[in-house]
Amino acid sequence: MLKFISFASGSSGNCYLLYTDNDGLLIDAGVGIRSLKKAMRDYHIHMQQVKHVIITHDHADHVKSVGSLSRELDVPVYTTREVHDGIFKNYCVTKKIEARNAHCIEKGKTINIGEFKITPFNVPHDSTDCVGYLVECQGVAFCIVTDVGVVTDEIKPFINKANYLVIEANHDEEMLKNGPYPDYLKSRILGTRGHLSNRQCGESLVENATPGLRHVWLCHLSEENNHPELARKTVEAILRNSGIVAGKDFMLEILKRKTPTGIFELK
Numbered sequence: 677m678l679k680f681i682s683f684a685s686g687s688s689g690n691c692y693l694l695y696t697d698n699d700g701l702l703i704d705a706g707v708g709i710r711s712l713k714k715a716m717r718d719y720h721i722h723m724q725q726v727k728h729v730i731i732t733h734d735h736a737d738h739v740k741s742v743g744s745l746s747r748e749l750d751v752p753v754y755t756t757r758e759v760h761d762g763i764f765k766n767y768c769v770t771k772k773i774e775a776r777n778a779h780c781i782e783k784g785k786t787i788n789i790g791e792f793k794i795t796p797f798n799v800p801h802d803s804t805d806c807v808g809y810l811v812e813c814q815g816v817a818f819c820i821v822t823d824v825g826v827v828t829d830e831i832k833p834f835i836n837k838a839n840y841l842v843i844e845a846n847h848d849e850e851m852l853k854n855g856p857y858p859d860y861l862k863s864r865i866l867g868t869r870g871h872l873s874n875r876q877c878g879e880s881l882v883e884n885a886t887p888g889l890r891h892v893w894l895c896h897l898s899e900e901n902n903h904p905e906l907a908r909k910t911v912e913a914i915l916r917n918s919g920i921v922a923g924k925d926f927m928l929e930i931l932k933r934k935t936p937t938g939i940f941e942l943k
């Protein structure tokens with residue numbers, strides 16, 4: 677059985693795990709190694725479950741412990757060449773990934789890593805490079821689209837394929853516009869290489885959800901410019917306007933910013 681757990685999701689750290697009885701794929705390593713170990717202990721998951729790591733992009737909230745984690749567990753880290761370069765240059769990543777564990781993958785090219793069939797795809801964001809992933813395992817398709825300025829035509833086919841989807845609902849546009857952030861930061865977040873708003877998230881679900889979609893998790897919520905309930909209500913309202921009922925057509929859940937969000941069985 678394929679299982680999913682989110683350890684943290686937001687600007688203070690992102691880290692997710694997909695695992696089976698014999699294999700495990702960590703997606704992003706943006707939480708401290710000690711808190712990751714504690715969370716895994718709390719959920720009775722062994723650190724040895726982590727057999728491979730894939731990285732979306734080189735912002736600190738996604739990579740800060742990737743080097744130490746890869747070294748401690750001696751596990752390979754897969755991402756694009758550009759993201760690897762970005763990780764290497766990122767001063768927040770104090771321990772670097774050993775060369776033999778740094779593996780490059782290419783957007784649009786599917787590779788098999790252990791039990792997982794993985795396809796990275798391009799995502800517009802203001803990092804060195806950024807990818808989303810379609811992960812297929814045990815007949816289930818899991819897709820993650822985070823830190824995305826806009827859902828491009830390139831991304832849509834991957835959402836179409838998803839049975840399980842993690843998608844960004846970063847901010848409420850009004851909260852951001854009227855909030856305390858300086859103007860340059862507001863335009864950065866609102867831009868096409870920034871972050872997805874609740875509205876954009878809802879609209880992309882309306883446009884791209886298929887009957888095969890079973891569960892959606894909203895991720896990377898802003899602490900300053902969003903609230904979990906506001907994100908949920910906004911997305912649910914947009915879905916409802918198009919005749920889609922969250923909780924019936926597919927489950928809709930919000931990932932917590934700093935703590936794990938349960939274990940989900942993906943079947």
Ligand SMILES: [Zn+2]
Pocket residue numbers: 686687690735737738823896
């Ligand atoms: Zn981020």
Ligand SMILES: [Zn+2]
Pocket residue numbers: 733735801803823
């Ligand atoms: Zn980012």
